[in-house]
Amino acid sequence: MSRTLVSTQEDGPATAVRPPSLRSRATRLWERVPPRLRLPVAVYAACQLVLLGWWAAFFPGLMSYDSIAYVWQVTTDHWLGNHSVLYNALVWLSIQICGDLWLLTLVQTVAYAAAFAYTCVALRDLGVRGRWSAPAAVALAVLPATGSLAVFVWKDSAFTASALLAFAASLRLIARRLKGRQAVRDRGFYRELALLEAGLLGIALFRNNSILVVLLAFPFLVFALQRMRRWITxxxxxxxxxxxxxxxxxxxxxxxxxxxxxxVYAFNYADIAVAYGKDPSSFTAADLAVMKKVAPLSHWRGNGANCWDVDDTMQAPFDRAAASANNDQLLTIWTEVLKRTPQLVAYGHLCRSQIAWGIFPGPGALHGNTMIAQPVVPANLFGWADWNKQIKHSPYRSELRIRPLSDTLHKAASWWYYLSETPQLQWLLWRGAFWCYLAYGVVALWIRRRRQWAAIGLAAFTAGLQLSVIAANPAPLARYVLPVVYLGVFSLTLLPALRTPRRGGEEPEA
Incomplete structure (x- = not known):
């Protein structure tokens, strides 16, 4: 039966009336969305669609050695504090609800899409038009380094989403000050404070020792938000x-x-090894006697002295149990090394954290290359099934593999992922230093053109993330610096806003 409607008029012929097309219905539906919500709704919808593509391509989610560790811990009652307990709880919850990991990664895509949309709203408060922020958000969802992170079973996925949330909330508070509204205590103010606190808690709890990020961002925010100092504190x-x-x-x-x-003290042991490898004559006979209890001196000054990767120090023949038993003496040696050759301790720290401050990677032969997680799950589960009987015979082992919802989509996403690993492009796509410096440059330009020193707060979390990695980092792992890539890309969209003159409602500064 035809769905064409017939309209009869009293003094005229019958007229056929077709039902509204899908396009017209979509247009009418869009027109019902309040103008202020159209940007976040559009950004959320576009980013969610792209992230669902990553989710379907790598269903139930991308994994790493750590992912298997989470599953082992929560399914065998071996909860350990060497990973994020909060993220382990989310893994456990997903397994309890659906017996798989797909629910967790699906929720992560929702969280990322929402964070992208919220960040675009925050940038709009600072004068950034949607024509600039929306493409930036979609690009972050499309690019493998930043888009695929949303579907990784990794604490770093939740950590990065939290950092983006805190960044966006701080932007909205900074915008209040620049508009002369920082003393207004309305519902929006308390909402932004609540979202900022949610982001701070996520930063602190989704990655070990990341409370340092919060503490390093604090002085930037206090300086930028003068009449909100008590709240930020x-x-x-x-x-x-x-x-x-x-x-x-x-x-x-x-x-x-x-x-x-x-x-806990692996970094200290690595510092000792680097110093011994560079200046063995500075070590006393008593120092060497203690070090021999843990590993041969040939290891301390050989492979263990490689400053690029802590694992090189901690691997066999290094005796971890002996290190724990002699930890007090080793820390005494470390203290003496710091006193007499502080430059070597600094050298080791800066070498291991080079991915946070160096735009280009170090020597691959020394493990200084950018370490990027691969979009595959090997049959032995990154080695876990070779030595861990509980994982080898786990009832969840069949779920610990990529089971794409579309083979075509999986092949395309894998090809795109591998293409992004092109060595000449890694400095731009997988390393954070360039994006940190770009963000600082944008802030400096903002201050120069508008004389608004509160703009320093725009770099609060970028600086906090970068400095925290420089302070303590085990190896040049891309996942540790990916959060600043998101912040750097969004900071770049502030440049077009500087073309417009300062509005009358904005707060002038000396």
Whole structure:
């Protein structure tokens, strides 16, 4: 039966009336969306569609060695504090609800799409038009380094989303000051504070030792938000207290095994090895006697002295148990090394953290190349099935593999992922230093043109993330610096906003 409607008129012939087309119905539906919500709705929809493509291509999600560790911990009651306990809880919850990991990665795509949309709204508050911020958000969803992270079973996925949320909330608060509204305490103000606190807690709890990011961002935010200093201080203090209570009281009380001594002080051992490899004559006979208990001196000054990767120090013949037993003496040696050759300790730290400050990678032969997770899950589960019987015979082992919802989509996404690993492009796509410097440049230009020193707050989380990696980093792993890529790309969209003159409502500064 035809769906054409017939309209009869009293003094005229019957007229055929066709139902509205899909396009017209979509147009009418779009017109019903309030103008202020059209940007975030459009950005969310576009980014969610792209991220669902990544999710379908690598269903139930991309994985790494750490991903298998999470599943082992939560399915065999071996909860350890060497990974994010909060993220482990999310892995456990996903497995309990659907017996798989796809629910977790699906929720992550929703969180990322929402964070992208919220960031575009924050940039709009600063004068960035949607024609600039929306393409930036979609580009981040499309690019393998930043788009695929949303479907990784990794604490770094949740950490990055939290950093983006905190960044966007801080932008909205900074915009309030620049518009002369920082003393206004309306519903929007408290909403942005709540979202900022959510981001801070995510930063602190989704990656070990990342409370340093919060503390490093604090002075930037306090300087930028002068009439909100008490609130920013309160949020930072609350985040720090929650972090400390969980780490030192709650987690041990509920039976979570905290990191071993050799895991906590691995950086110190690596510093000793680097110093010994560079200046062995500065070590005393007593120092060497202690070091021999842990590993042969040939290891300390040989492969163990490679400054690019802590794992080179900690691998066999390094005896981790002996290191724990002699930890106090090793820390005494480290203290003496720091006193007499501080340049060598700094050298080791800067070498390991080069991915945070160096635009281009180091020597591949020394593990200085950019370490990028691959979009495959080997049959032995990154080696876990070779030595861990509980994983080898786990009832969830069949779920720990990529089962794409579309083979065509999987092949296309894999090809796109591998293409992004082109060595000449890694400095732009997988390393964060360039994007940090670009963000700082945008802030400096903003201050120069508009004389608004509050713009320093725009670099708060970029600086916090970069400096925290420089302070403590095990190897040139791309995942540690990917958060600043997101922030750098969005910071770039501030440049067109500088072309427009400062509006009358904005707060002038000396």
């Amino acid at each position: 309160a949020l930072t203090a609350a985040t720090t207290v929650v972090y400390l209570l969980l780490q030192f009281l709650v987690y041990p009380a509920v039976g979570i095994v905290m990191p071993r001594t050799d895991q």
